[in-house]
Amino acid sequence: MTGEGTNERKPVLAVTLGDPVGIGPEITAAVLAEAESAGLARGLAVGDAPVLRRAVDVLGLDVEVNAISSVADATFTPGILDVLDLGIVTMDLPWGKVDPAAGRASVEAIEVATRAALAGEVDAVVTSPINKEAIWAAGSKHLGHTEMLGELTGSDRFNTMFWVRGLRIFFATRHMSLRAALDAMTVDNIEHAIREAYTALRVFGTDEPRLAVAALNPHGGENGKFGDEEITAIRPAVQRALADELNVFGPVPADSVFHQGLQGRYDGVLSLYHDQGHIASKTVDFDGTVSVTVGLPILRTSVDHGTAFDIAGTGTASAGTMRAAFRAAAELAPYAPRLREAYPPAR
Amino acid sequence: MTGEGTNERKPVLAVTLGDPVGIGPEITAAVLAEAESAGLARGLAVGDAPVLRRAVDVLGLDVEVNAISSVADATFTPGILDVLDLGIVTMDLPWGKVDPAAGRASVEAIEVATRAALAGEVDAVVTSPINKEAIWAAGSKHLGHTEMLGELTGSDRFNTMFWVRGLRIFFATRHMSLRAALDAMTVDNIEHAIREAYTALRVFGTDEPRLAVAALNPHGGENGKFGDEEITAIRPAVQRALADELNVFGPVPADSVFHQGLQGRYDGVLSLYHDQGHIASKTVDFDGTVSVTVGLPILRTSVDHGTAFDIAGTGTASAGTMRAAFRAAAELAPYAPRLREAYPPAR
Numbered sequence: 001m002t003g004e005g006t007n008e009r010k011p012v013l014a015v016t017l018g019d020p021v022g023i024g025p026e027i028t029a030a031v032l033a034e035a036e037s038a039g040l041a042r043g044l045a046v047g048d049a050p051v052l053r054r055a056v057d058v059l060g061l062d063v064e065v066n067a068i069s070s071v072a073d074a075t076f077t078p079g080i081l082d083v084l085d086l087g088i089v090t091m092d093l094p095w096g097k098v099d100p101a102a103g104r105a106s107v108e109a110i111e112v113a114t115r116a117a118l119a120g121e122v123d124a125v126v127t128s129p130i131n132k133e134a135i136w137a138a139g140s141k142h143l144g145h146t147e148m149l150g151e152l153t154g155s156d157r158f159n160t161m162f163w164v165r166g167l168r169i170f171f172a173t174r175h176m177s178l179r180a181a182l183d184a185m186t187v188d189n190i191e192h193a194i195r196e197a198y199t200a201l202r203v204f205g206t207d208e209p210r211l212a213v214a215a216l217n218p219h220g221g222e223n224g225k226f227g228d229e230e231i232t233a234i235r236p237a238v239q240r241a242l243a244d245e246l247n248v249f250g251p252v253p254a255d256s257v258f259h260q261g262l263q264g265r266y267d268g269v270l271s272l273y274h275d276q277g278h279i280a281s282k283t284v285d286f287d288g289t290v291s292v293t294v295g296l297p298i299l300r301t302s303v304d305h306g307t308a309f310d311i312a313g314t315g316t317a318s319a320g321t322m323r324a325a326f327r328a329a330a331e332l333a334p335y336a337p338r339l340r341e342a343y344p345p346a347r
Numbered sequence: 348m349t350g351e352g353t354n355e356r357k358p359v360l361a362v363t364l365g366d367p368v369g370i371g372p373e374i375t376a377a378v379l380a381e382a383e384s385a386g387l388a389r390g391l392a393v394g395d396a397p398v399l400r401r402a403v404d405v406l407g408l409d410v411e412v413n414a415i416s417s418v419a420d421a422t423f424t425p426g427i428l429d430v431l432d433l434g435i436v437t438m439d440l441p442w443g444k445v446d447p448a449a450g451r452a453s454v455e456a457i458e459v460a461t462r463a464a465l466a467g468e469v470d471a472v473v474t475s476p477i478n479k480e481a482i483w484a485a486g487s488k489h490l491g492h493t494e495m496l497g498e499l500t501g502s503d504r505f506n507t508m509f510w511v512r513g514l515r516i517f518f519a520t521r522h523m524s525l526r527a528a529l530d531a532m533t534v535d536n537i538e539h540a541i542r543e544a545y546t547a548l549r550v551f552g553t554d555e556p557r558l559a560v561a562a563l564n565p566h567g568g569e570n571g572k573f574g575d576e577e578i579t580a581i582r583p584a585v586q587r588a589l590a591d592e593l594n595v596f597g598p599v600p601a602d603s604v605f606h607q608g609l610q611g612r613y614d615g616v617l618s619l620y621h622d623q624g625h626i627a628s629k630t631v632d633f634d635g636t637v638s639v640t641v642g643l644p645i646l647r648t649s650v651d652h653g654t655a656f657d658i659a660g661t662g663t664a665s666a667g668t669m670r671a672a673f674r675a676a677a678e679l680a681p682y683a684p685r686l687r688e689a690y691p692p693a694r
Contacts, residue, residue, distance in 0.1 A: 175565055180573075217525050218622060227524025227527070255622060258626065273565075280626050282602040
């Protein structure tokens with residue numbers, strides 16, 4: 001019933017399989033096979049066809065895997081899972097065991113998908129989890145997806161935005177100890193994070209964003225009684241942003257700011273350390289927490305969980321976060337051209 | 348239709364009005380007037396009758412305020428709000444202004460309610476918010492309710508437990524800067540907090556509690572890569588508890604542990620710093636977060652918000668948290684005798 005024309009307008013999303021022996025292939029197969037997903041976007045997998053086939057078997061899905069060598073060959077047809085075939089993993093690897101070939105396939109899928117996005121062949125990249133040890137065994141030196149994507153696109157502005165129940169959560173610091181995060185609470189760092197978050201909110205279509213900055217200490221420090229970072233760093237950074245006419249609030253005590261944001265009082269919240277925003281979003285909606293990479297010329301969403309080697313191949317992994325990441329990519333795809341303008345590729 | 352006998356078995360809850368010029372009187376009046384509350388417990392207010400009357404007027408409630416001088420005189424009758432009258436604030440004070448008389452009434456209400464609980468006249472105390480400046484202006488030296496209750500009951504083991512959607516959240520540290528909380532992450536401190544949390548879970552009826560300890564650093568520190576407190580302090584403390592056959596888990600990354608707890612995997616979660624547990628519980632259910640004081644010989648629940656001087660007297664304050672605190676006290680009242688055994692009054 002749906003004409004070719006309707007289908008044509010749907011965004012094209014490249015979904016990487018992630019580590020072939022993790023849960024990535026299963027959750028990708030599950031989401032790509034759903035009629036609901038097909039209603040939102042035209043999805044294709046990026047990885048090894050035999051790996052996707054094995055995942056389809058694990059789940060007992062009644063779909064056919066169609067190996068293709070270019071995006072142009074994708075059929076985007078119900079009952080068929082198109083996969084941009086890498087030809088790396090051609091035989092069954094043991095589930096849940098770190099494997100250099102699996103690592104190589106993980107890296108290659110990201111590279112292929114990213115190149116397709118940079119070339120405009122796909123509107124967004126959705127990534128499944130990879131295993132650090134596996135990619136290191138395959139010779140990669142990266143810490144994870146985001147650093148890899150930064151290098152592939154020539155960007156050093158990459159950052160993570162969480163999208164949960166309509167609220168966008170940004171991070172001033174992330175993968176460092178809590179003590180190191182405290183040491184990073186300078187006016188300059190926080191001002192920079194405010195500006196980057198503000199830019200991201202605008203790029204994703206909020207013309208006059210309302211951004212709240214979380215406080216660091218209990219009750220926002222109670223005027224210096226429980227810590228002084230609010231006075232020495234956070235407030236001055238907010239003042240600088242306000243002086244530049246950015247619509248910024250805070251510091252707002254962290255046990256209120258996410259609640260208020262979810263109620264619609266703010267478009268975004270700047271979290272000062274990793275767990276601050278992570279606890280908020282994952283406690284309120286674990287499966288609905290989508291990670292969106294900002295600061296790249298391409299759109300990329302991701303699950304924010306790991307490879308779950310312990311349950312890979314059992315068909316029991318929840319595809320909830322992948323579903324949310326796929327949906328988010330479909331919804332944000334119209335902004336992909338603005339990403340390229342805001343964060344132009346370096347080369 | 349409800350016979351005297353049924354009514355007799357319902358716990359008696361003393362609800363303090365808190366600061367007379369804050370939102371305490373309104374939220375107390377609202378909850379005590381509800382048929383639903385009356386179905387759970389027999390509630391009476393503790394404060395000044397004129398203050399409660401003014402709150403009833405603000406809300407336009409069709410109830411009568413009945414000033415009494417002892418719990419034995421309470422009528423516990425629908426349409427009547429019994430109030431243990433203090434006789435301190437007898438005329439209208441301006442809403443939302445720090446006032447020594449208001450502070451004195453705040454303190455006195457807590458003392459009267461606590462004495463009634465110690466004497467066994469009431470099963471629990473539910474407290475409305477007080478204003479620190481007001482109680483200090485009235486000569487009190489306490490930081491807040493909990494310290495005051497500790498002194499009144501001769502206990503120094505007082506601690507806060509959050510109760511949200513069935514999960515109990517405990518705190519290893521609380522009202523100190525985040526940096527000071529990091530400095531407090533010693534094996535002894537964490538072991539002590541684990542044991543106190545474990546005891547509280549047992550006192551409140553969980554015979555074989557499953558207690559999870561949150562991690563401090565992102566991803567639980569990733570084996571020391573992002574901070575080493577998991578290795579040097581948290582894990583050794585958990586080991587000590589396990590050696591004593593306590594059913595303790597962790598450290599569990601903080602962005603998973605509360606989610607897992609809410610799913611029922613644990614009975615309680617030990618939060619290492621104030622905001623860790625506060626962000627989790629208040630983001631998932633702001634109005635449903637009840638504070639229960641543990642370590643006292645009496646049962647006390649509380650709202651965990653402030654006096655909201657800016658909206659006091661307008662009738663717009665949400666009574667949601669007070670409703671939850673009242674309900675929690677009614678539900679936990681059967682354990683009040685166990686509290687007295689576990690945490691005997693010092694004198």
